[in-house]
Amino acid sequence: MKIVIITGGSRGLGRSAALQCASRGMGVVLTYNSHPAGAEAAVAEIEKAGGKAAALALDVGKSASFSVFRDQVTETLGRVWGRKNFDYLVNNAGYGLFEPITTVSEAQFDGLFNVHLKGPFFLTQTLLPLMADGGAILNLTSATTRVATAGVAPYASFKGGLEVLTRYMAKEFGERGIRANSIAPGAIRTELGGGLNDEFEAMLSAQTALGRVGEPDDVGRVVASLLSEESAWINAQNVEVGGGYII
Numbered sequence: 001m002k003i004v005i006i007t008g009g010s011r012g013l014g015r016s017a018a019l020q021c022a023s024r025g026m027g028v029v030l031t032y033n034s035h036p037a038g039a040e041a042a043v044a045e046i047e048k049a050g051g052k053a054a055a056l057a058l059d060v061g062k063s064a065s066f067s068v069f070r071d072q073v074t075e076t077l078g079r080v081w082g083r084k085n086f087d088y089l090v091n092n093a094g095y096g097l098f099e100p101i102t103t104v105s106e107a108q109f110d111g112l113f114n115v116h117l118k119g120p121f122f123l124t125q126t127l128l129p130l131m132a133d134g135g136a137i138l139n140l141t142s143a144t145t146r147v148a149t150a151g152v153a154p155y156a157s158f159k160g161g162l163e164v165l166t167r168y169m170a171k172e173f174g175e176r177g178i179r180a181n182s183i184a185p186g187a188i189r190t191e192l193g194g195g196l197n198d199e200f201e202a203m204l205s206a207q208t209a210l211g212r213v214g215e216p217d218d219v220g221r222v223v224a225s226l227l228s229e230e231s232a233w234i235n236a237q238n239v240e241v242g243g244g245y246i247i
């Protein structure tokens with residue numbers, strides 16, 4: 001059984017990815033930050049369907065906590081799966097902020113940087129010794145790296161950095177057979193940045209070739225499929241999953 005660690009699995013895209021990976025037979029370690037109940041509910045849903053999962057607390061913005069998290073992952077892998085290592089890492093956790101460049105504070109900038117670029121960098125570094133050769137890393141970036149969207153400059157800049165980092169991960173981890181790709185969602189119906197209202201959704205749908213916003217499973221399915229052996233020759237790519245967003 002392959003085992004995947006998904007950050008931010010308590011809701012949204014991470015939760016969908018956890019359920020989709022479990023439905024394809026993977027064991028899932030999902031993390032939560034402020035919503036333990038959401039994470040426990042996802043674990044319960046996976047177990048009800050006959051799968052195996054565990055939830056751990058993690059603040060991706062606090063890299064000083066990563067070595068303790070690694071110890072918890074080691075304990076969990078041994079207790080739940082009788083294993084010392086895992087196969088896949090999905091750096092998904094994140095949050096949005098709408099603020100023009102002219103008024104973004106240094107604290108807002110640093111917060112986004114810590115969660116969207118520094119966190120995935122050092123979490124991957126910390127967990128890599130526990131990842132099996134032949135594994136895979138998937139980083140969640142954003143279509144805002146391609147389409148400039150006023151109000152999300154720091155977020156999009158760090159996602160752009162994560163997209164570049166993905167290629168460097170592929171370069172440096174390839175000798176262990178570890179692939180690294182990123183997924184750039186278009187507009188997906190989650191609670192990110194406060195979620196969608198009717199007017200915002202209508203605008204985003206009109207900007208999407210397939211005429212609607214995405215649902216979490218539109219992305220969760222692609223996460224599971226890019227991790228799977230069928231995608232074994234896809235490496236160092238950024239895959240936009242947005243139904244044709246602003247083309």
Ligand SMILES: NC(=O)c1ccc[n+]([C@@H]2O[C@H](COP(=O)([O-])OP(=O)(O)OC[C@H]3O[C@@H](n4cnc5c(N)ncnc54)[C@H](OP(=O)(O)O)[C@@H]3O)[C@@H](O)[C@H]2O)c1
Pocket residue numbers: 007008009010011012013014031032033034035036038058059060061091092093094095096115140141142143184185186187188189190191192193
């Ligand atoms: N939805 C979209 O349209 C869209 C588009 C492009 C990119 N993305 C990216 O996709 C990823 C998932 O977003 P989503 O739409 O699923 O958002 P969401 O519904 O708001 O869920 C965010 C998830 O990230 C976790 N999280 C937030 N801050 C965290 C932190 N500091 N440390 C650890 N976990 C943290 C949350 O955990 P708790 O609930 O436990 O706090 C939650 O599980 C993000 O990286 C986002 O930037 C989303």
